[in-house]
Every structure is written in structure tokens, then in C-alpha cells.
Amino acid sequence: MDNQVLYEQAGQVNHALERYGVKFGVYKNGEFHEQLFPFDALPRVIPADQFARLERGLIQRVCALNLFLSDIYSKRCILRDGVIPPEFIYSSKGFLLACQGIRPPQDVYAHISGIDLVEAPDGWYVLEDNLRVPSGASYPMIAREIVRRVTPSLFEKNRVHENRNYAGLLAGMFREVQRPGIVVVLTPGRYNSAFFEHAYLAEKTGATLAFPEDLEVEGDVVYYKSFDGKKQRVGAIYRRVSDEFLDPLLFDERSVIGVPHLMEAYRKGNVALINAPGNGVADDKGTYYFVPKMIRYYLGEEPILQNAPTYVPYYEEDKAYILAHLDKLVIKDVSEAGGYGVVFGRDLAAAKREELRQAILAKPRRFIAQEIINFNDLNICLDGKPVPRKADFRAFVVHGQDIRVWHSGLTRYALQAGSFVVNSSQGGGFKDTWVLYR
The missing domain is CATH 3.30.1490.270 (Dna Ligase; domain 1)
Known part of the structure; x- marks a missing residue:
């Protein structure tokens, strides 16, 4: 891999990202600001054998978390058996009593999981499980697309897994869980921090980008109203709206970005919601503590990660x-x-x-x-020279009839030397992730 070529193309790629509107929004002091998510051209490289183990561990973890969600909104065996204290779950902000007894299509709750990991000298650690509206997959997708245009030979010379298949993974999962009707990506609007991603993934998957006012519920069925007044039945909603704003008749009555009666249509089995409402109880930072116990309880296995x-x-x-x-x-x-x-x-x-x-x-x-895990630094290009910065890795796991791990992901890094905080909202940047094949 020629680092000099990568250094030279960084400016071109960032310029293209800005031109295409690849930004994220941040609310600060009551004001909305859009800013570029800085891209570093030096990719994170994960060898094939190392990623194979990560893949097994991620599938195991997401499987257990999905079984936990199915259990916690039905029989609650894990609570009755004393593995997790009941009051710990019931006091979670993410536990929604309104979701009790709802069985989503295919019994899948966590359709898209963003699992945050860091690599330390003694191996990989999971830091967080994101099972509500995990974001970030679009950034490495479009960055790779631009880099490929700038330097097409780069991917011919290196054994790197293709990352354009993420849209196919999503579209396949949509088909597996949707009810009769079209698939829409529900966005709260352009002032959401991840609006670019909502529009990008809708385009790449062939779904329809919908704003809250585009959807209505009649007779417990969801319809999409197009600009010409025609209505189409909706079979699945990839929702990028938080639980509390999803249905103002059941959750926050002040919400203007939800769809009234949506939860009733969902409860009746007439529409799939991706991800399922109520998932927040599983990605509560306190619940994270119990995930290894979930793996042992539901799967009878030792945690791989x-x-x-x-x-x-x-x-x-x-x-x-x-x-x-x-x-x-x-x-x-x-x-x-x-x-x-x-x-x-x-x-x-x-x-x-x-x-x-x-x-x-x-x-x-x-x-x-x-x-404090002293996780590994990765080099970033700063003023034409490599400098070390802390970096994490968000892996994306798609769950339909099967559980599939995307052979790519979002690597985020801290811009400030010595900082352990890599989030885009805190001033971090991102890299492409190259998963090598044998």
C-alpha cells in the first residue's frame, strides 16, 4: 500500500465529500450547525483471520441481544431466573412497557446493530452496543466510492473486501421482514445530524425517503402519500426517529416528527419497524454489563468478544x-x-x-x-505526515433471516493528541476500513 498516494488524495476526497454534502449536524448553544466529517485517507486494515474471529463474536453477541429483547418483552425468563435484577431493567429509560407482547416479523428486534469496539495490545474489546438507530455506515461507503474514482488501481493491488454490498445487505433484510407494501426510510428531516445518511441509504437500497408528514395510518395500515396525492401501502419502515418521538399518541405527545397510530399498526403486524421500538433497553450502558451473562444464558457459550x-x-x-x-x-x-x-x-x-x-x-x-483501556493508536495524515491518534471501530451487523456482518465498517479517530473521545459530535474524524480476504 503506497501511503504517499493516499496522502496526496486526501485533499481531493475531502473536497468531494464537502461538494456532495457529506456532513453531519450538531446542535450547540441552541443552534444547528453543519460541518464536514473529516476523512483521513490512511485506512484501517484488518487481516482476514482477525476479522473472521470478530465476525463470529459479533454474530454471537447480536444473536444473544436479540434473544434478550424477545424474552424481555414476553416471558422475561432471564429476570425470573435471577440473571439480571428485574428493577435494573424496569428502571431503564429504554424499556418501553408499550412494547410488551409485540412480536415483530421473523421475531427480529435488532435488524441493524452498530457495535463499537477498540483494539488493544491484548485483543479487541466491545465498548458499546447500538441497537436503536445506529448511524455511520454511509460515510465509509461514499468515501470508498470517491477513493476508487481517484485511484482505481489501489483496490486492484490490495485484497480488500468490497463494501458496496452494505446496501444489498439492507435491501435483502428489508425483503425478509417487510409486510405487504413498499419500504420507506423515515427521517425527521434535514436538521437531523444524520440526514445525509438517511437520503443516501434510501437511494442505495431503492427505498423511499419519507418525512413524517408523508405517512398516515388508516385502518391500522400505514400509507405513504406521494406529492401527486397517490397513496401506497407501507410494509416496512427503516425508522431514523428515536422511540420517544415515533408515535405522539403513545409516547411523547409533543412530538411533531412522529406518525399518529403507528404503534397500533405495528402491534397488529401490518408493518415492520426497523429497528424495533424498545431496543433501548438492550443498548443501555448499564445493560451492557450483563451481555456476557446473556450469551451464557441464551446460547450456552462463552463470549468470543x-x-x-x-x-x-x-x-x-x-x-x-x-x-x-x-x-x-x-x-x-x-x-x-x-x-x-x-x-x-x-x-x-x-x-x-x-x-x-x-x-x-x-x-x-x-x-x-x-x-481505561489504552487502545491502539492508528496513524492519520496531518500536514503530509503520519501522526498517531486513538481510534475505535463501529462494526455493522444486519439481522434478517440470518445474521450477517458487513466486511467493512466505520473507523473513527480523535483529532486531538492523547484524546480517547472519537465521536464526530466531539470533533473526531473517520477512516475507511479495509477488511482483507485471504
Whole structure:
């Protein structure tokens, strides 16, 4: 791989990304700002044998999480058997009682999972499971498309898995779970941070991009109203709207980006919702602690991929450990996302650390703590030279009749030297991920 060629093309690729409107939105101080998601031309390279193990572990993990969701909204055996404390689940912000008893098509809840991992010297660790509206697949897709145009020989010389098949994986899954009717991608609108992705994936999968006002429910059936007044039945909705705004008659009545009566159509089995409402209980940062136990409980297997060492102050023993080691741990607020609510105890002044201590004592269910994993740096190109930065990896897993792992993914890196926070909303950039084949 010729790094000099990659350095030289970085500017062209970023210029093209900006021209195509490949941006994300951020709300700051009550204002909406769009900004470029900086692209670094040096790809993350994952060897075939290493990715094969990741693939097995991801399939195992998503299978267990889906079984957990099916269980928790029906018989709740895992609670009755004492594997997870019931009050821990019922107090989760992501647990939706309104979803109790709903059986989605094919019994699939987590159709699209974004699993965040980091690579450390002793192997890969899972940091988070994203099972609601995981985003980011479009960025490596379009970046690869542009790089291929700029330097087509690059992919002829290297044994890199194709990444254009993600749209095919999605479209295939849509067909497997949809009810009679068309497939739509439901977007809250252009002021959503991931609007570019909504439009891009709708185009690539052949789905219809729909805004909330384009959909209506009649007789427990969802219809799409086109600009000419015609109506088409909708069989599946790839929704990019959060649970709480999805149906104002059942959830937040103030929502103007939801579809009234949508949940009733879903409950009657007349439309598939991708991903299923209520999935937030499974990607709650506190529930993350129990995923290895889920794998053993539902599958009778040992986890292939390991969690970061995690402590839950809900348990007195863990709470005591956290409070005694606040200066050495990273504390996460389970109600936050996008890199917000993540605090490194070592960076806090004594007074702020004491505030955090009191918050943990007052609301232990609100937090988890993790050992700091000194995950590997990847080189990025800065001013024409390679410099190391922390980077994570979001793998995308698509679940229809089978569970399939995309042989690509989103690698995010921190722009600031020494920073462990890689989220785009926190100023990070992204890379393509090259999965090699034998």
C-alpha cells in the first residue's frame, strides 16, 4: 500500500465529500450547525483471520441481544431466573412497557446493530452496543466510492473486501421482514445530524425517503402519500426517529416528527419497524454489563468478544470499588450518547470529583464505570505526515433471516493528541476500513 498516494488524495476526497454534502449536524448553544466529517485517507486494515474471529463474536453477541429483547418483552425468563435484577431493567429509560407482547416479523428486534469496539495490545474489546438507530455506515461507503474514482488501481493491488454490498445487505433484510407494501426510510428531516445518511441509504437500497408528514395510518395500515396525492401501502419502515418521538399518541405527545397510530399498526403486524421500538433497553450502558451473562444464558457459550472491565454501582461491592478508584476510572452516564456524559476521573479537579461521587451515591443506576483501556493508536495524515491518534471501530451487523456482518465498517479517530473521545459530535474524524480476504 503506497501511503504517499493516499496522502496526496486526501485533499481531493475531502473536497468531494464537502461538494456532495457529506456532513453531519450538531446542535450547540441552541443552534444547528453543519460541518464536514473529516476523512483521513490512511485506512484501517484488518487481516482476514482477525476479522473472521470478530465476525463470529459479533454474530454471537447480536444473536444473544436479540434473544434478550424477545424474552424481555414476553416471558422475561432471564429476570425470573435471577440473571439480571428485574428493577435494573424496569428502571431503564429504554424499556418501553408499550412494547410488551409485540412480536415483530421473523421475531427480529435488532435488524441493524452498530457495535463499537477498540483494539488493544491484548485483543479487541466491545465498548458499546447500538441497537436503536445506529448511524455511520454511509460515510465509509461514499468515501470508498470517491477513493476508487481517484485511484482505481489501489483496490486492484490490495485484497480488500468490497463494501458496496452494505446496501444489498439492507435491501435483502428489508425483503425478509417487510409486510405487504413498499419500504420507506423515515427521517425527521434535514436538521437531523444524520440526514445525509438517511437520503443516501434510501437511494442505495431503492427505498423511499419519507418525512413524517408523508405517512398516515388508516385502518391500522400505514400509507405513504406521494406529492401527486397517490397513496401506497407501507410494509416496512427503516425508522431514523428515536422511540420517544415515533408515535405522539403513545409516547411523547409533543412530538411533531412522529406518525399518529403507528404503534397500533405495528402491534397488529401490518408493518415492520426497523429497528424495533424498545431496543433501548438492550443498548443501555448499564445493560451492557450483563451481555456476557446473556450469551451464557441464551446460547450456552462463552463470549468470543470481551467487554471492557466494567463496574455497576447498583451493586454495593462495585460501588465501593468505583468510589475508591474514581481517579483511575472512566465514568459513563447511561442516559447520554454521542460521547457526552463520559468523564475520566483523572481529569477532574478534587471538587468536581467530589460532585461526581455524590451523584453516584444519589443515583447509582445512572452510571457505570470502566477501566481505561489504552487502545491502539492508528496513524492519520496531518500536514503530509503520519501522526498517531486513538481510534475505535463501529462494526455493522444486519439481522434478517440470518445474521450477517458487513466486511467493512466505520473507523473513527480523535483529532486531538492523547484524546480517547472519537465521536464526530466531539470533533473526531473517520477512516475507511479495509477488511482483507485471504
